[in-house]
Amino acid sequence: MAKDEILLVKDLHTYFERPGGTERALQNISLSLSKKQVLGIIGESGSGKTTIGLSIMRLIGTNGRIEKGTVHLEKRDILSLPEAEMRSIRGKDMSMTFENSSSILNPSDSVGDQIRETIRIHTNLTYKESNELTLQSLNEIGMQNVSKVMDMQPRELSAGACQKVMLVMSTILQPKVLIADEITRNLDIITQAQISDHFRRRISETNISTLLLTNDPGVLAQLADTVIVIYKGRKLEQAPIQEIFKRPMHPYTFQLLRPMENRKLKTMRSESIDESVNPDMCPLVAKCQRAISKCRTSEMPNETEIETGHQVACYNPISVAID
Numbered sequence: 001m002a003k004d005e006i007l008l009v010k011d012l013h014t015y016f017e018r019p020g021g022t023e024r025a026l027q028n029i030s031l032s033l034s035k036k037q038v039l040g041i042i043g044e045s046g047s048g049k050t051t052i053g054l055s056i057m058r059l060i061g062t063n064g065r066i067e068k069g070t071v072h073l074e075k076r077d078i079l080s081l082p083e084a085e086m087r088s089i090r091g092k093d094m095s096m097t098f099e100n101s102s103s104i105l106n107p108s109d110s111v112g113d114q115i116r117e118t119i120r121i122h123t124n125l126t127y128k129e130s131n132e133l134t135l136q137s138l139n140e141i142g143m144q145n146v147s148k149v150m151d152m153q154p155r156e157l158s159a160g161a162c163q164k165v166m167l168v169m170s171t172i173l174q175p176k177v178l179i180a181d182e183i184t185r186n187l188d189i190i191t192q193a194q195i196s197d198h199f200r201r202r203i204s205e206t207n208i209s210t211l212l213l214t215n216d217p218g219v220l221a222q223l224a225d226t227v228i229v230i231y232k233g234r235k236l237e238q239a240p241i242q243e244i245f246k247r248p249m250h251p252y253t254f255q256l257l258r259p260m261e262n263r264k265l266k267t268m269r270s271e272s273i274d275e276s277v278n279p280d281m282c283p284l285v286a287k288c289q290r291a292i293s294k295c296r297t298s299e300m301p302n303e304t305e306i307e308t309g310h311q312v313a314c315y316n317p318i319s320v321a322i323d
């Protein structure tokens with residue numbers, strides 16, 4: 001691993017067994033996360049963002065399997081660790097927040113108990129110290145009536161308050177890696193701003209490195225340093241944040257991040273044409289208006305580095321910058 005690299009994922013393939021057959025949820029996903037970096041992963045619902053997080057955390061459930069690939073947290077090979085060791089990593093070295101936090105938090109334990117329990121499992125802090133740390137963290141994220149909230153159960157809180165509790169639980173021990181899944185989705189604007197501010201402050205004051213999973217380009221623009229675009233479990237493009245908004249090269253990225261310009265430079269049809277798509281081919285071949293014959297006769301292209309830090313997996317990328 002490179003000097004500042006914290007997390008390295010190589011050639012990850014995650015499959016699920018469904019009643020209708022095997023679903024290839026992720027194919028050939030590689031990424032590298034450095035110290036204090038915020039690496040955004042953007043894609044539509046069902047694109048595989050959450051599955052990337054769950055695969056790294058080894059929480060894909062009994063119908064899922066990691067078919068191929070490696071995940072390293074610093075020098076540790078995560079996929080080969082015994083489950084007991086993995087449990088000690090989750091919550092301390094790596095943690096994950098979820099979009100539906102109100103259903104993830106334990107409904108029968110108070111907020112204070114749940115956060116203090118996370119601290120108790122992984123540290124030697126006394127009850128008094130963990131209580132003070134919990135109060136301080138809930139205050140910092142902008143929670144109102146913190147002393148009262150500590151004694152409340154998640155079902156008594158709003159979705160935004162539950163999201164704040166989950167973010168506090170996930171970052172209170174300053175994990176090396178935070179996987180933040182849709183941290184502001186479906187929240188009111190004030191709560192979104194409080195969560196984004198807290199997130200930015202926490203990242204700048206600590207050494208936490210983040211995988212930020214979202215379908216919202218605005219969240220990316222505010223919080224991410226680098227962006228990966230995925231579609232149907234395949235990685236399409238990666239670039240630094242300013243570069244990807246200014247010069248999206250993959251036709252799908254162009255449509256996703258520059259929808260207004262897409263009216264002039266057509267890249268994707270809204271409907272797929274009637275064309276059977278081989279699962280090894282580019283998953284966009286039936287929608288893409290830039291498809292060339294090679295797209296219909298070859299496997300999904302590999303990522304090519306166009307310039308330092310900007311990679312794209314496409315046989316006919318866009319080559320114009322947008323002002």
Ligand code: SF4
Binds near residue numbers: 282283285290292316
């Ligand atoms: S590889 Fe071909 S079909 Fe796929 S996005 Fe690029 S041009 Fe379109």
